[in-house]
Amino acid sequence: MLSNETIQIIKSTVPVLEQKGKDITTRFYSLMFQDHPELLNVFNHSNQKNERQQTALAKAVYAAAANIDQLDKIIPVVKQVAHKHRSIGVKPEQYPIVGEYLLKAIKDVLGEAATPEIMNAWAETYGVLAQVFIDTEKEMYESAEKQAGGWEGYKNFFIDRKVQESDGVLSFYLKPVDRESLPSFLPGQYISVRVKQFEHLHIRQYSLSDAPNEEYFRITVKQETNKEGESGTVSSTLHHFAEGEVLEVSAPAGEFVYETTENPVVFISGGVGVTPLVSMAKKAVEENENVTFIQAVKDRSHQLLANELKQLNLRYMACYEQATDEEKASGACQLKGYITKDWLQEKLTSTNSHIYLCGPVAFMKVLYGYLVDMGVTKEYIHYEVFGPSVGLA
Incomplete structure (x- = not known):
């Protein structure tokens, strides 16, 4: 457990982390990969190049600092990241390396503002957080290996x-x-x-x-x-x-999963975001008679796995960003253009539905906003972002 003094020091760094968080994480990756190029076999190079990883880590560090006195608030994020770590093979011995270079980056970026008290507080805090990840991932590794048909690595x-x-x-x-x-x-x-x-x-x-x-x-x-x-x-x-x-x-991993419910269930996909939702829908129709699937795509040629969905006992609707009049008239699609709040409100008559979103981040942010405005409980809106985690709210 962290002392109250350490907690207060960490919280005092929140404003500077909000301002310079990405500078710190960019410096962190640069230093670490320079001295430990073997870690390039673990990290996603594309997310490094487009800076999504640096941004996501900066947000995570900021969130940890802001909620350091309420660690239970970040446990859901810990579990989500731990699933990813387990699936790619992150090991306990790598955490000290990450900690060393994160502290170096904080000191480099903050300069004289990085007092010994601040550095000591962050070293202690990182140690506590790292141990939470290590313990969580240990359970996941054991579960993946010991389940029927499971394996390690x-x-x-x-x-x-x-x-x-x-x-x-x-x-x-x-x-x-x-x-x-x-x-x-x-x-x-x-x-x-x-x-x-x-x-x-x-x-x-x-x-x-x-x-x-x-x-x-x-x-x-x-x-x-x-x-x-x-x-x-x-x-x-x-x-x-x-x-x-x-x-x-x-072995399979991930927190974005279908949860059994008696409430209506709605799946809304954008583009290739349909992939996890197909698996969920096949499970949902086995136990729920009120399942809706809305598939938004660029045009008919991009309507992935639609034939499988249409064969399920659910209400299926296709939305084409680009549709011909013939396609709309024939019922090939139920909406021409982008999903609007009015259209969504017309099709979803219950605000008590459990709704699963998956697709491009911009697409999900818009849909999330519509659903909240419509009165859907936030806890009933489930989503996954491909790549480094970001929030929709």
């Missing part, structure tokens, strides 16, 4: 089948090389896939896009490109892999 899977879902999107059916039965997973969870590209290992998380079964994992992968038109490192590599080639895969 990464396991070799081969691509049994590739299916073209749309232009630039493929589904991969992955089976274990050892032919052992697979562990079950909670609908909505993901796996980490690790591939070698140039001199580094690269790890990405992909949602499991089908219902749990003992034979295969299915992931549905969009070939990503950045603003400069460069292809995504891992997604591009996967798209070029042939059936029969081998990947390294972690």
Whole structure:
């Protein structure tokens, strides 16, 4: 436990963390990778390049400082990050390294303002927070390994089948090389896939896009490109892999999962965000008669996994950003253009629904705002952001 003196010192640094948090985390990654390039095999290079990781870490450090006297408030975030750490293989011995360079970065950026009292307080605080992560992840590692069909670290899977879902999107059916039965997973969870590209290992998380079964994992992968038109490192590599080639895969992980309820259930997806929601929907219809699925896509050619959804016992609605008059008239889509609050309010008659959102961050922020304005309880709105965590509120 932290002393009251330490807590007060940490809280006194909140204003400067709000102002210079990203400077600190940028300096932190620069210093750490310079001295420990082996950690580049763990961290996402793309998120480093576009600075999403630096921003997310800055927000996390700020939140930890602001809530240091109420650590229970950050436990949900700890669990979410711990799932990611377990899936990529973060180990206890790496935490002291992170702590060393985070403190160096704080001192570098704050300069003379980083007094011995402040540095000591942050060293003590980091130690407490690191131990929370280590203890949480230890339980997750043990659970993943000991469950039926589970394993430690990464396991070799081969691509049994590739299916073209749309232009630039493929589904991969992955089976274990050892032919052992697979562990079950909670609908909505993901796996980490690790591939070698140039001199580094690269790890990405992909949602499991089908219902749990003992034979295969299915992931549905969009070939990503950045603003400069460069292809995504891992997604591009996967798209070029042939059936029969081998990947390294972690056991399923993740906190964004379907929760059994008697209330109405609504799934709203944007683009490739449909992938975890398909798995959830297949579970939801087994136990709930009031399930709605709203799928927002650019156009009909991007309507991923729609045929599977239409075969389920649920109310399905498609929203095309770009639709022809014929498509609208024929019922191929129920909305032409973007989802509006009025349209959503018309289609969702109950504010007591449990609602699951997944898609681009901008899309989810707009939908989250609509739902809150409509009177939906915030605790009933569940969402996942692909990549470093950000809030929608």
